[in-house]
Amino acid sequence: MRFTILSFAALASSVTAVGNAIVKNNSTSTFYLWSVGSSVGPRQAIAPGGTYTEALHHDATTGGIAIKITKTNDGLYTGAPTQVFSYSLDGAQVWYDLSTVFGEPFNGQRITVASATGGTIDWPQGKNPGGSQVKVASSDGNVVFTAFKAG
Incomplete structure (x- = not known):
């Protein structure tokens, strides 16, 4: 019994807390x-005021995760403008970035990605203001993508 307790204690101390990737819809339309x-996860509909949360995780095949966001129901499969919030979990750190493919679905709307322990990516007009904006933060905190109302 003593060996089991010590082994469990050693295992528990080797596990680090992992934060979440969160997507917030503070805009006026569903995305x-x-x-x-x-692999591709199931489609999630995020209504205005809604959120999506997943635990930060590592993909052994691709190395990272891309949360792909469109304003059309089947946009991932139809070539619709797609916002990509990507992250890569690297032990005690998480690297994150924003990019687009096929256009800019949030053109004219502010979008951000922020972490309490890392830098903020801010696209005030919903498009890349220029240059690489890769940021890094502690993996025990949340990384939050937010889409704001146009305006």
Whole structure:
């Protein structure tokens, strides 16, 4: 029994807390997202005021996760403008970034990605203001993508 307790204590001390990837919809219309690594997760509809949360995790095949966001129901499969909030969990750190493909679905709307322990990515007009904006934070905190109302 003593060995079991010591082994459990050693295992518990080796596990580190992991934060979440969160997507907040503070805009006025529903958008859709898919969490993509080596496979595509189910479509999530995020209504105004809604959120999506997943535990930060590592994909052994791709190395990272891309949360792909469109404003159309089937946008991932139709070539609709897609916002990509990507992250890569690397032990005690998480690296995160924003990019787009096929256009800018949040053009004219502010979008951000922020972490309490890392830098903020801010696209005031919903499009890349220029340059690489890769940020890094402690993996025990949350990384939050927020889409704001146009204006």
